[in-house]
Amino acid sequence: MKDKSLKYDYIIAGAGASGLLLAYRLSQDPFFSSKSILIVDKEKKKDNDRTWCYWESGVGPWDALLTKTWHSVYFGSATFSKTIAIAPYRYKMIRSAAFYELLWKEVDLNPQITFVAAEVEKVLEGDNQVQVMTPITTFYGAKLFTSIPNPETYKSQTKFPLIHQHFVGWFIETTSDTFDDSKATMMDFAIPQKGNTRFMYVLPLSKRKALIEYTLFSKSLLAYSDYEKAIAGYLTANNITDYTIVEKEQGNIPMTSFDFNTLNSKHILHIGTAGGWTKASTGYTFQNTVKKTKALQAFLKQDHDLRRFHKASKFRFYDLIFLDVLANHNGEGAALFSAMFKKAHIKTIFKFLDEESSYLEDLKIILSVPPKRFIQAFFKRLF
Structure with a gap:
């Protein structure tokens, strides 16, 4: 711990993409050079626990971290299939390990930022501060930004529907040239739908390596083996049989129009997926997080009531x-x-x-x- 004080101007609970990116933005802005910032999470994330993809026109701020880019995308279904050139956009892919490494490198250099490895057990808000309780001690902050999810907030209501974007992905390598790595398959519906919205998502990293992901937009999850059977079946149907699985990933992204702003207060702002930063109709989160943290950085220079950060749209x-x-x-x-x-x-x-x-x-x-x-x-x- 760089700072023994238990009182901070800002506390960031959760060091995933949204929390870490917010800390990074504040660390790079001279306006916040006198602000004390605490990041609390069970650990510093360093692994490839996420794969983020997004489209962007021209050069972007994270291009140095990109694993792969594509100038075309493929959409496939029984009624319409086409490879689509997307210029001036490019479809871009970042693995989380490179992202975490860059941001932590910069954040750790800032003497005003302290990281504590601990689990947030409880949060209490007073008139002028927030208490963040951990097994180590209780920390006090003027403002709290939390990305710690509480799914019950949207599961327990019936006004807004909840759809899960759930998936399992295999990173595979083949022994011969197999993939067209000039295009990314955004959606291939040429698989059994079984009463749901189901598609394959294919990201070729080279002619011999790709991420193959079985994705559903549905209310209910599947048994893990069902996802893997679907991936294996898709590969067989496309005459891809000689391959090695080198890595796997799994995820479940909530898709809901629940008004997350109702969870915010004067001193507490929910960020990331916990704050509704995931695009409700698609599940895309990364670019929304980039935009929202930039907007929040500007907002904090002008306003102190976090309830006013959210804008109706x-x-x-x-x-x-x-x-x-x-x-x-x-x-x-x-x-x-x-x-x-x-x-x-x-x-x-x-x-x-x-x-x-x-x-x-x-x-x-x-x-x-x-x-x-x-x-x-x-x-x-x-x-």
Whole structure:
């Protein structure tokens, strides 16, 4: 511990992507050079426990960390299949170990930042400070930013649907050139849907190495063996039989339009997935975290009431309607996505999913999908 004091200006509970990136941003900004910052987590994450992918136009701030980039993406289904050039965008991939290493290197150099390896057991908020209780001691902070999830907050309510984006992935290596590493498969629905929205996600790292991921958008999870059987079956169907599994990953991302801002208070802000920073309709989190932490860095220079950080957006309503449709008609996901990718321009889709589209571009997306289910969901929410 660099600082023996138990009182801090900011406490960051959880050192995953959102907490660590927030600490990094504050450490790089001279405005916060006099602020004392505490990071509390059970350990410093250093492994490849996450694979993050995102699309971005031009050069980005994390390009030096990229594992792979693709200039084209493939979408496949029974009704529409196409390899799509995405310029000026590129689809980018980062493994978490490189990301953690860079950020910790910078954060550890800042004498104002202290890391404590401990589990957060309880949080209490007073009029002017927050108490963060751990097995070691109780820490006090003027503001708390927590990425520690509490799934019961959205599981225990019925107003907003909850869909899980759950997946298992294999990193495999083959003995001969097998993959077209010039394109990433974003969604391949050419697999049994079984009443759900199920697709394969394929990221070729080279001609002989790829991440093959079996992904579902559904209310219920599967037995682990079911994911692996689906991956093995997909590889066999594509005549890929001579391979070695070198690494595995598994995840479950909540997709919900629950209003996470209701969890925030004057001195406590929930961040990352715990704060609703995951894009509700897609499960993408990394770019949202990059944007949100940058916005939070600017906000802290102007305002001290963390309840005012969240801004209402038309996109939350769009996500809500989409998730209503997906929750009530889960087997129709392939048709919905197929219509969108077939009728809408890929740049319009990316802008819409990045929440940067105009109302005209929103309309193009809305008109690209089969209207019946969305009209039903709209009027149900309206009345």
